[in-house]
Amino acid sequence: MSECPAGPATVDLVCAFAVTRTPPDGAALAAVTGHEEGGPLRVLRAGGLCLVVQDVPAALFDEDALAERLNRPDDLERCARAHHRGVEAAAARGPVVPLPMATLYRGDRSAERAVTGREAVLDELLDRLRDRTEWAVKAHAVEGPDGPAAGSGAHRDRGAGGRDYLSRVSARRRDRRGGHAKALAEAEKLDAELRRYAVAATRHRPQSERLTGRRSPQVLNAAYLVENAESAAFTRALARLTADGRLTAVEVGASGPWIPYSFARWDEEPGRTLREVGA
Amino acid sequence: MTDLDHRYAAPDTQPYAPVTGNLADLLERVLDKGIVIAGDIKIDLLDIELLTIRLRLFIASVDTAKKAGIDWWETDPALSSRAARDALAEENARLRARLDALEDALEEAPREDAEDTREVAR
Numbered sequence: 001m002s003e004c005p006a007g008p009a010t011v012d013l014v015c016a017f018a019v020t021r022t023p024p025d026g027a028a029l030a031a032v033t034g035h036e037e038g039g040p041l042r043v044l045r046a047g048g049l050c051l052v053v054q055d056v057p058a059a060l061f062d063e064d065a066l067a068e069r070l071n072r073p074d075d076l077e078r079c080a081r082a083h084h085r086g087v088e089a090a091a092a093r094g095p096v097v098p099l100p101m102a103t104l105y106r107g108d109r110s111a112e113r114a115v116t117g118r119e120a121v122l123d124e125l126l127d128r129l130r131d132r133t134e135w136a137v138k139a140h141a142v143e144g145p146d147g148p149a150a151g152s153g154a155h156r157d158r159g160a161g162g163r164d165y166l167s168r169v170s171a172r173r174r175d176r177r178g179g180h181a182k183a184l185a186e187a188e189k190l191d192a193e194l195r196r197y198a199v200a201a202t203r204h205r206p207q208s209e210r211l212t213g214r215r216s217p218q219v220l221n222a223a224y225l226v227e228n229a230e231s232a233a234f235t236r237a238l239a240r241l242t243a244d245g246r247l248t249a250v251e252v253g254a255s256g257p258w259i260p261y262s263f264a265r266w267d268e269e270p271g272r273t274l275r276e277v278g279a
Numbered sequence: 280m281t282d283l284d285h286r287y288a289a290p291d292t293q294p295y296a297p298v299t300g301n302l303a304d305l306l307e308r309v310l311d312k313g314i315v316i317a318g319d320i321k322i323d324l325l326d327i328e329l330l331t332i333r334l335r336l337f338i339a340s341v342d343t344a345k346k347a348g349i350d351w352w353e354t355d356p357a358l359s360s361r362a363a364r365d366a367l368a369e370e371n372a373r374l375r376a377r378l379d380a381l382e383d384a385l386e387e388a389p390r391e392d393a394e395d396t397r398e399v400a401r
């Protein structure tokens with residue numbers, strides 16, 4: 001039954017980082033450390049494509065070990081950064097399809113089979129990702145003052161009667177709702193405008209306030225796939241759109257250029273993932 | 280108001296400039312919807328599915344995961360009882376919004392209705 005009978009005491013798994021047609025040269029690869037616990041990065045041919053992989057000890061990368069390690073923030077971060085290094089190394093000479101972190105195979109042969117079995121999808125993805133990078137843009141509602149001074153100062157001086165109180169409370173509520181609606185509207189406008197400079201766009205789930213550490217909600221968590229030739233235009237547009245005074249209800253943050261992770265889901269239908277916007 | 284966190288490199292020499300490390304951004308990308316999507320690990324090797332490992336991660340340590348910035352499966356109804364609570368919270372929020380709207384409508388109603396308003400408000 002087992003594919004590796006009489007294996008040595010320490011069994012290795014194959015950790016795959018990315019698929020590419022243009023494997024990095026050996027020296028470049030040797031200069032990069034993947035997972036610290038594993039061996040050197042290496043290229044694995046799979047049909048017309050290549051995988052950048054690394055042998056990693058099963059004792060640290062099997063189910064239990066991974067589940068435990070990935071639940072420790074430090075280890076999770078180390079693992080994520082190691083994965084990103086591996087993907088970057090694979091991308092040195094051309095487009096890649098980055099694989100999700102902790103894509104593990106039992107050995108070279110099954111890794112190869114996984115790639116050759118999806119060669120058409122991967123080829124198409126590589127074509128569409130070539131010379132394109134990803135930009136991340138997030139917008140948060142501007143934090144309004146939360147106290148009674150918010151907006152309706154007129155109500156404040158009007159006695160302390162029950163009705164006055166109620167009307168103050170509801171005025172505040174209206175302000176808050178209005179502010180949120182305005183933030184959402186501005187985020188939509190920003191998104192629509194940025195899509196004009198992108199060949200595809202997708203949204204990540206907005207991060208919770210607990211995660212962002214802000215009191216105001218995230219109203220946009222978007223990723224844009226942008227032609228390298230359009231990168232400057234994209235960032236100019238972003239800068240123009242967020243220039244002082246234009247958006248009053250949201251604060252905008254951006255990062256990039258990223259390897260287009262968000263547009264390289266090879267287990268999904270490419271048509272769905274890479275819904276091109278515009279032409 | 281913009282916090283452009285990027286660096287340019289000559290596009291022909293280095294297509295992917297280092298992205299200064301926002302861990303949440305990175306995790307959002309390298310993890311996507313879960314930990315393991317492809318590879319033997321989900322069938323041959325360990326006989327687990329993606330959902331299984333996500334679920335186990337979830338159960339193992341919600342707090343640790345949250346600290347590290349992964350909490351999106353909490354809102355995935357398939358994965359957690361917390362999601363069920365979130366569904367309740369959402370419904371609660373919807374109801375509150377309706378209540379707000381109703382109260383506003385009452386307040387804006389003509390004076391004649393003030394008696395009713397007071398009664399409702401009590």
